[in-house]
Each structure stands twice: as structure tokens, then as C-alpha cells.
Amino acid sequence: MELELTEKECLSIDNALKKYLDLFHEEIIYQNRFPFLLKESGINENRINFILTELAILNLVSFKNNRGDKTLSHNFNRNEIHSFLKNGGMTNKWLEIESKRTDLKLSKETLKEFPRTKWFARIGAFIGIVLALKELIEWKMKLP
Numbered sequence: 001m002e003l004e005l006t007e008k009e010c011l012s013i014d015n016a017l018k019k020y021l022d023l024f025h026e027e028i029i030y031q032n033r034f035p036f037l038l039k040e041s042g043i044n045e046n047r048i049n050f051i052l053t054e055l056a057i058l059n060l061v062s063f064k065n066n067r068g069d070k071t072l073s074h075n076f077n078r079n080e081i082h083s084f085l086k087n088g089g090m091t092n093k094w095l096e097i098e099s100k101r102t103d104l105k106l107s108k109e110t111l112k113e114f115p116r117t118k119w120f121a122r123i124g125a126f127i128g129i130v131l132a133l134k135e136l137i138e139w140k141m142k143l144p
Helices: 007-023 033-040 045-057 078-086 089-142
Strands: 063-066 069-072
Touching: 007 033, 007 045, 007 078, 007 089, 033 045
Parallel strands: none
Antiparallel strands: 063 069
């Protein structure tokens, strides 16, 4: 099982959170309502548990432990969800992760090319110094 959310899952989570806020005005989330909204968007059942855990980490949903099994409980934090969705929701988080991944890839690429670039710079500096000396010598020769 993949331990990162995909773009499609992030969009589905945002849509499910919006639908839940629109349809249900309760603070209590029951075990089948929110996962049903996720299933509607085509997410597998085993990924839904992972998504609910991710939402619990973000303090949007809290779990209550009954007899050793995790069940969704109260504290469907409506205010937190409103502010979370205003700030871009899971899609924004996914975009941040992707941009960090791209930045890391580009920095690794730059580090791979750094030795070549360094040598080009050294050779260019050496040629510049030689040409400057040549110009100085020519200037000295022209003086009476």
C-alpha cells in the first residue's frame, strides 16, 4: 500500500469534506457517512482508512478507541475544516509536496553538473587572465 496521497485522492478528500460540511451540520461524524462520500469518488476501502488517519493527524477528525478497534468518534472539527479548505485543503498540501520533490530533483541535478560547471568557470577565468595580460603587453608596447 502506498503511503502517500495521490492527486486524485486529495481532490476527492477536499470534495468529500465540502460535501460533508454542506450536507451534515452535526459535530459528530458517524463511521459510515464520511467514508461513504470517499467511496463515491472511487477510492478503495483500504485507502480510506489511510486517508482517515491522515485527517486525524491534521486534527480534522479524531478517533475514539472502543475495545481495541479504531472507530470514528466526535470532534469532526468544523472550524478547522473550514480554515483548512480555505487554505487550499489536501490539494494544496499535495502541490507543496510535489514542488518540494521537484526542487529536490533539480538540486540533485545541479549538484551532478556542478563539477563540469566549475571547470568551465576555471578555464574561462584562465583565458580571461591571459587575454588581459596580452592587452597589457600590447598597451605597454605602444607607449614611447
